[in-house]
Amino acid sequence: MKVLIKNGRVIDPANELDGVQNICIADGKIQHVGDAPQGFSADVTIDASDKLVMPGFVDLNASLREPGFEHKATIESETKAAVTAGYTSVCCLPDTKPILDTSSVVQLILDKADAAGYAKVLPLGALTVMLEGKTLSEMYALKQSGCVAVSQAPNNNINNQVLRRALQYASTYNILVVLKPEDVVIKDDGSIHDGAISSKLGLSGIPVSAETVAIAQIIELAEETGARVHLTGVSSARAVTMIARAQFTNKGISADVHAHQLHLTELDVGTFDSNYHTSPPLRTVEDRDALIAGVVKGVFSVSSGHQPHENEAKQAPFPSTETGISSIETVLPLMLKLVADGLMDLTGLVKCLAYGPSQILDLDVGNLSAGSVADVCIVDPQEQWLVSEESLLSRGKNTPYLGHQMTGKVTHTLVNGRVVFGK
Amino acid sequence: MSSSKQPASTSFKAPDSSCLQLDEQGRLRHFLTTESLSKETLTEIMDVAESFSSVGNQAVKKVPVLRGKTIVNLFFENSTRTRTTFELAAKRLSADVINLNIATSAAAKGESILDTIRNLEAMQADMFVVRHGDSGAAHFIARHVAPHVSVINAGDGRHAHPTQAMLDMFTIRRVKKEFKNLKVAIIGDILHSRVARSQIHALNTLGVKEVRVIAPKTLLPSDTDSLGVHVYADLKAGLDDVDVVIMLRLQRERMGGALLPSEHEYFDRFGLTQKTLSYAKPDVTVMHPGPINRGVEMDAAVADGSNSVILQQVTNGIAIRMAVMTLTLGHNRVSN
Numbered sequence: 001m002k003v004l005i006k007n008g009r010v011i012d013p014a015n016e017l018d019g020v021q022n023i024c025i026a027d028g029k030i031q032h033v034g035d036a037p038q039g040f041s042a043d044v045t046i047d048a049s050d051k052l053v054m055p056g057f058v059d060l061n062a063s064l065r066e067p068g069f070e071h072k073a074t075i076e077s078e079t080k081a082a083v084t085a086g087y088t089s090v091c092c093l094p095d096t097k098p099i100l101d102t103s104s105v106v107q108l109i110l111d112k113a114d115a116a117g118y119a120k121v122l123p124l125g126a127l128t129v130m131l132e133g134k135t136l137s138e139m140y141a142l143k144q145s146g147c148v149a150v151s152q153a154p155n156n157n158i159n160n161q162v163l164r165r166a167l168q169y170a171s172t173y174n175i176l177v178v179l180k181p182e183d184v185v186i187k188d189d190g191s192i193h194d195g196a197i198s199s200k201l202g203l204s205g206i207p208v209s210a211e212t213v214a215i216a217q218i219i220e221l222a223e224e225t226g227a228r229v230h231l232t233g234v235s236s237a238r239a240v241t242m243i244a245r246a247q248f249t250n251k252g253i254s255a256d257v258h259a260h261q262l263h264l265t266e267l268d269v270g271t272f273d274s275n276y277h278t279s280p281p282l283r284t285v286e287d288r289d290a291l292i293a294g295v296v297k298g299v300f301s302v303s304s305g306h307q308p309h310e311n312e313a314k315q316a317p318f319p320s321t322e323t324g325i326s327s328i329e330t331v332l333p334l335m336l337k338l339v340a341d342g343l344m345d346l347t348g349l350v351k352c353l354a355y356g357p358s359q360i361l362d363l364d365v366g367n368l369s370a371g372s373v374a375d376v377c378i379v380d381p382q383e384q385w386l387v388s389e390e391s392l393l394s395r396g397k398n399t400p401y402l403g404h405q406m407t408g409k410v411t412h413t414l415v416n417g418r419v420v421f422g423k
Numbered sequence: 424m425s426s427s428k429q430p431a432s433t434s435f436k437a438p439d440s441s442c443l444q445l446d447e448q449g450r451l452r453h454f455l456t457t458e459s460l461s462k463e464t465l466t467e468i469m470d471v472a473e474s475f476s477s478v479g480n481q482a483v484k485k486v487p488v489l490r491g492k493t494i495v496n497l498f499f500e501n502s503t504r505t506r507t508t509f510e511l512a513a514k515r516l517s518a519d520v521i522n523l524n525i526a527t528s529a530a531a532k533g534e535s536i537l538d539t540i541r542n543l544e545a546m547q548a549d550m551f552v553v554r555h556g557d558s559g560a561a562h563f564i565a566r567h568v569a570p571h572v573s574v575i576n577a578g579d580g581r582h583a584h585p586t587q588a589m590l591d592m593f594t595i596r597r598v599k600k601e602f603k604n605l606k607v608a609i610i611g612d613i614l615h616s617r618v619a620r621s622q623i624h625a626l627n628t629l630g631v632k633e634v635r636v637i638a639p640k641t642l643l644p645s646d647t648d649s650l651g652v653h654v655y656a657d658l659k660a661g662l663d664d665v666d667v668v669i670m671l672r673l674q675r676e677r678m679g680g681a682l683l684p685s686e687h688e689y690f691d692r693f694g695l696t697q698k699t700l701s702y703a704k705p706d707v708t709v710m711h712p713g714p715i716n717r718g719v720e721m722d723a724a725v726a727d728g729s730n731s732v733i734l735q736q737v738t739n740g741i742a743i744r745m746a747v748m749t750l751t752l753g754h755n756r757v758s759n
Contacts, residue, residue, distance in 0.1 A: 199644035200458070202558040202581030202620055207645075271443070272559030315537055317557035319580070 001043050001417060002026045004036060008048025008378060012055060013351045014367030023053060025374040028417035032370055044419060046412055048378050054350050055366045056088025056375035056413060058357035060178070060256045061153070061232045062306035062328060064090070064121065067108060068097025073308040073395040075109065078328070079118035081393035083413040083421040085329045086353075087304075088375035089365060090119050091178075093153050094126040101126035101137045103145035110146050118420050120375075122361065124151040124178055127166050133158030136166055140173050148361050151178035153232060154279070156214055160221065167227035176361065178230045179218055181239070182280065186210040191319045193266040193281040201272065203319060206281050208236045215239055219246045222253055230360055231255040233305055235280035237290030244299045254360045257291050258305030259331040260400075262338065264288070268400065272318040275400040278305075279323035296344050301356035302335065304328040308396020326396030329387075333406035336381060340407070374417035383409040443565055451750045453565045453574040456583040457625040465628055469593045471746035472739070478515050479741060488749050489518035492549045496522045497539075497564075498577070499555040504713065505577050505587075508737070509552045512744035521548075536560075537567055544569050550752060551575070558582035558617075573751040575744075581617050587712055588621030590743040592629060594736050595667055598708050602629040608661055608703075609634070609652075610693055611671030611720060612642045614682075618712050619671060620650070627651045637661035637693065641682040658693055662702035670695055670711045670720045686719050695721035700730065708732055 003025040010021040010033065017033070024032040024040050031040070059082070065073040082090050092109065094100035100109070106123050113121035125142030127150045129135045139150050150170060152158050156179060158166070170177045187210040192198050194205025215231065219242065222229040231243065234257050243255045260278070265285050269276045276282060294300045307324020314321045335349050358366025365375045385391060387401040413421040444460065446452040451464060478486055494513045496506050506522060513520040525539065543551070550573045553561045558580030565574040578584040592602075599605060607626055613619045613636050626634045636647060637655045647654050655661030662668065677683050700707065709721075709731045717723050726733060 194645045196646040196649040199646050199650060200620070202579075202583065202617055204581075205645055272562045312535065315535070317536070317555060317560035317563045317579070319557045319559070 002040065003374075003414065003417060003419065004040070004042035004045045005048050005053055005376065005378065006045060008051050008053035010053045010368060011346050011350050012368040013347045013355045014055075015369055017368070018347055023368065023376065025376070025414065025417045028374055030368055030370055030372050030374050033368060046378065046422070050380070051411060052346065052379040052381055054086070054377055054379065055354040055358075055368055056377045056415065057086045057331070057353040058361065058363070058366055059087050059090040059304050059306070059328065060230065060301060060357050060360065061258070061303035062090050062092055063095065063154070063308070063324070064092045065308060066096065066112060067105070072310050072313070075112040075121060076116040076118070077393070077395040078306070078308060079113060079116050079121060082119040082328055083415065084393055084410055086332050086377035086379065086410040086413060087119050087328060088377065088413060088415045089122055089363070090328075091122045091124050091148060091361070094124050094131060094151055095154050099126050099130050100124070101129050101131070101142075103138075103141050106142060106145040106147055119415060122148040124149050124153070126150065127152040127170075127177060128158060128162065131157070133162055136169055139170055139175050143173060143175050148363070149176035149178045149230065153178060153180040155184055156180050156182045157184050160217055163218075164221050164225060167221050167225040167229070171225050171227040174228065176228045176230055178232050180233050181211050181214040181218060181231050183210045183214045186213060189319070191277060191281070192269055193283045195266055195284060197266040197269055201269070208238055208283070211236050211280065212238050212242060215242050219250070219253065223250055226252070228252040229254075232303060233258055233280050234291070234300065235261055235283050235287065237287045240290045240294040240299060244294065244297070247299065254301065255299065256301040256303040256357070257295060258327065259302050259334045260305070260325055260327055262288060262292050262295065262302070263334055264400065273400065274314040274316070274318050274321040275325065275398055275402075277314075277318060277321050277323050278325060292338065292343055295352050296348060298351065298356075300352065301360060302331065302352040303357070304331050306394070307398075308394050309398045311397065314398050324398070325400065326392065326394045326398045329392055329394060330399065330401050330406065332379065332410065333408040336408035374414055376414040377410050378412040379408060380411050381408050383407070385409050443562065450753070451747075454585055454747045454751055455561045455565055455574065455576045457585045457588050457621045457628065458583070460628065462628050462630065465589065465592065465625060468589055468743065468746050468750065469596055471749060472593050472742040475745040476739070476742040478745070479738065484515055485517055486515065487517045489513070489516040489752060492518040492752060493547060494518045494520050494550045494552060494748065495543055495548045496520065496552045496577075497525060497543070497554070498523065499525045499553070499560070500578070501526055502554055502578070505554065508740045509577060509744050512741050512748060515741065516745055516748060518748070536564065540564060540568060544572060548572060550748065552577050554578045556580055575747055575751060578617055581615050581620070583621045584617040585621045586740070586744050586747055587618050588625045589747070590736055590740040591622055591669065591710060591712070592625050593739050593743050594710065594732055595708065597735075597739070598732060599666065602626070602631045605631040605666045606633045606635065606664055607631055607667040607669065608637055608655075608665045609669045609671065610637045610658070610661070610695065612673055612677065613638050613647065613671070614642045614644050615674065615677075616671050622669060623650050623652055635661050635665070639683070639692070642677070658699055659702045662699065665703040665707060667708045667710065668695065668700070668703060670709070672712065672714065673716060673719050690719055694719070695725050697722075697724055697728070700725055706730075710736060713737065
């Protein structure tokens with residue numbers, strides 16, 4: 001299969017490229033960027049005039065709910081939603097049922113993703129058996145069977161002794177460890193940011209220290225063990241400073257922030273709207289602005305933190321509802337909004353959605369170099385669309401953006417050179 | 424550009440509590456929180472309560488205001504005192520009352536709150552009086568009930584207990600006549616207190632001169648100032664020139680949660696005694712939402728002393744709940 005994407009504005013930070021070019025794809029690889037070589041005859045030609053052509057996005061944090069929570073979502077439903085949103089690779093958290101702590105579960109997930117035929121699924125294996133924070137998982141076997149990293153997410157329920165040893169063991173095989181920086185004891189029963197809104201609403205607060213204490217400990221343990229550590233889902237201004245400082249001396253530390261944290265704040269919780277019940281919590285305007293600055297400076301990549309839920313999960317008094325937003329389909333327009341607001345450029349957008357994450361995961365995607373895997377998305381940056389239960393393909397309709405107009409929509413997505421989504 | 428809402432880069436306009444509590448004519452439809460209600464609405468509640476306050480002294484302690492109405496006391500959290508006063512209030516208004524202790528029934532069998540509500544609506548309930556351990560529970564139920572059903576919040580988590588706050592306002596008004604020159608101090612566990620939050624909103628709306636809270640930092644929420652209060656850690660300074668003292672109940676489990684060292688040290692620093700009460704104005708009024716831990720928050724001499732209106736609060740609680748039930752069910756003209 002040969003594909004020609006012509007006349008698109010190609011944005012490829014890996015090659016410092018931002019300009020109108022053609023892209024020739026053959027045998028699942030980028031063959032050439034520029035005028036089509038002689039003798040190249042495309043089976044499929046996509047006219048990308050007035051559109052953006054970018055490396056497919058790589059999500060560092062999503063829950064696909066399968067196996068075990070198919071009443072919320074499936075690998076098929078969520079990877080389909082993912083490719084319509086520009087994602088070609090999606091890391092899935094290990095909190096499946098059974099927990100993603102054995103090779104057989106990894107194989108099941110990879111088979112399901114393969115059968116669905118949309119985005120690639122990159123499993124994050126469990127760091128500890130059953131995610132209980134007590135014994136180490138068979139990390140080497142997990143890596144061999146296809147995990148791109150190991151993780152203790154969705155929480156950080158592990159003591160420092162076990163974490164230290166897990167990092168030592170992971171570093172033996174140069175396995176990336178993905179951690180959600182959250183001190184579960186300080187967090188306690190907190191459900192929103194500890195501040196003026198939690199005080200007013202009488203909701204238990206999650207102090208910033210629940211994040212920063214965990215980050216300080218993880219940074220020290222990463223430094224001492226030499227492990228590569230990725231902090232996922234950072235929420236506070238203080239965390240930005242701490243992580244930026246650590247990155248000066250330790251290149252093995254990376255981090256991401258969920259796209260909605262760059263927009264929403266504690267003020268949006270309003271009067272107990274459970275669609276704003278998130279983990280980490282939405283914090284202050286100052287925190288949000290610092291997170292944006294962190295993304296612009298390259299401290300963070302951006303993940304979706306996609307958490308699809310069935311309706312009932314959000315139909316209860318606020319503290320009793322499940323956390324999270326079905327977010328993967330709104331990441332691109334939210335990031336384009338930052339571009340439209342002049343806070344970042346399109347090269348920065350591709351860096352934090354595609355190139356950066358692929359570097360963190362050490363994958364040969366996230367770029368459009370000749371010879372690279374042809375994971376590509378094409379975006380109409382002007383198209384307006386309404387977020388609604390009908391327009392969202394994710395099975396989870398739990399998003400505070402329902403009823404909101406978004407600008408920017410993916411028109412085509414290619415995975416391994418194959419058009420998996422195209423209008 | 425479309426006229427639809429834009430993606431938020433700042434914040435959404437979330438509907439505030441007043442939208443949910445008031446009907447299109449601005450009349451009380453639910454009573455969920457004292458926050459965002461106007462001075463006029465709070466005053467109206469007290470005025471109607473005043474008109475009901477004599478009912479309890481009549482030979483026949485009943486008026487026919489809510490005859491034929493069905494009121495369901497929906498208690499997801501146990502409370503004998505509050506439930507009893509709501510039950511008495513409803514019965515004095517001639518309503519039919521059903522008490523459901525959900526803590527030990529449907530919820531324990533896994534039925535969701537919405538299913539419980541739907542079932543009770545199918546039985547033609549007109550009002551739910553809701554107590555729940557989660558902040559926001561009453562709002563959640565109010566958002567989902569049928570249009571003809573009213574919801575009264577009888578306490579949700581740490582968020583609000585508006586009828587308790589209004590009976591306290593009513594008591595203060597009866598003793599002090601007006602609010603505008605009053606300095607009111609609330610002492611104790613503000614962090615966990617739904618009563619305190621509702622009192623603070625009501626006192627500020629009714630225009631008192633100053634609301635103070637007196638507590639150690641472990642019993643104060645973050646950004647306490649943003650609630651509209653002045654914070655004191657020292658009882659003597661905090662009580663200086665104060666007209667009304669509201670004590671809060673100290674739950675014994677606070678010691679286990681490492682929020683306080685001991686009852687002894689708490690009483691030493693924040694306990695109300697004849698001596699510490701003398702820091703306030705001579706005619707200071709002492710209040711407590713009950714039940715009192717004698718010797719923990721205050722000593723017996725103060726609780727039973729001439730400044731105390733604690734038992735009047737209980738009596739006033741019935742009139743306030745009658746008023747709120749009457750107003751929310753749309754019978755704001757008292758027919759006796």
